[in-house]
Amino acid sequence: MAEEKSHRIYLTGFMGSGKSTIAPILANTLGYTSVDIDREIEKSAGKTVREIFESFGEEYFREIERKVLQELSHREECVISLGGGTIISDVNLNIVKSTGVLVYLKVSEEQLFHRLKHKTDRPMLSSLPTGASEIEVQQHINTLLARREPYYAQADVIIDMEGKKVGVTIDIIMERLRQMSSPQQK
Numbered sequence: 001m002a003e004e005k006s007h008r009i010y011l012t013g014f015m016g017s018g019k020s021t022i023a024p025i026l027a028n029t030l031g032y033t034s035v036d037i038d039r040e041i042e043k044s045a046g047k048t049v050r051e052i053f054e055s056f057g058e059e060y061f062r063e064i065e066r067k068v069l070q071e072l073s074h075r076e077e078c079v080i081s082l083g084g085g086t087i088i089s090d091v092n093l094n095i096v097k098s099t100g101v102l103v104y105l106k107v108s109e110e111q112l113f114h115r116l117k118h119k120t121d122r123p124m125l126s127s128l129p130t131g132a133s134e135i136e137v138q139q140h141i142n143t144l145l146a147r148r149e150p151y152y153a154q155a156d157v158i159i160d161m162e163g164k165k166v167g168v169t170i171d172i173i174m175e176r177l178r179q180m181s182s183p184q185q186k
């Protein structure tokens with residue numbers, strides 16, 4: 001693995017997959033800094049993600065997201081927690097893949113539904129009508145996930161998060177990164 005790529009770790013995965021929880025712990029373990037793209041977008045726009053969606057819509061949010069991603073792709077020794085939709089674009093996926101190691105935190109549809117069903121702060125879920133039934137919420141998550149999975153599947157490292165404690169997840173990611181930087185070692 002090219003030296004400079006191993007110095008930048010991107011975390012991807014659906015909303016609620018644990019990216020923001022894992023990023024600072026992984027960064028700490030590696031001695032890197034941790035950065036959350038949504039927080040950087042908010043700093044850049046001077047508005048919360050929700051406000052950006054509400055005032056200007058998703059397309060505008062994606063424009064800022066790409067600009068911020070481009071900036072972050074030059075940072076050294078960092079773990080970057082992406083938004084659930086950041087790599088759902090060939091351009092963005094290419095930026096990520098060419099500048100770092102992409103780690104996908106894979107969570108099942110059922111788990112995502114349990115984690116997200118009561119969340120009201122996710123603009124990508126608030127397109128559902130008020131009072132949507134649990135089945136409608138689940139279908140919405142499943143459809144969005146199915147559309148995104150082909151992008152997530154292009155990650156360099158895929159971690160099945162099912163039933164894993166945070167510490168175990170970190171150990172597995174560290175081991176996979178170690179294997180990538182010295183492929184001859186078992």
Ligand code: S3P
Nearest residue numbers: 014015016038083084085123124
């Ligand atoms: C989005 C996920 C959010 C945030 C924005 C759009 C998405 O980030 O970037 O609301 O398209 O899935 P999280 O995955 O951190 O919730």
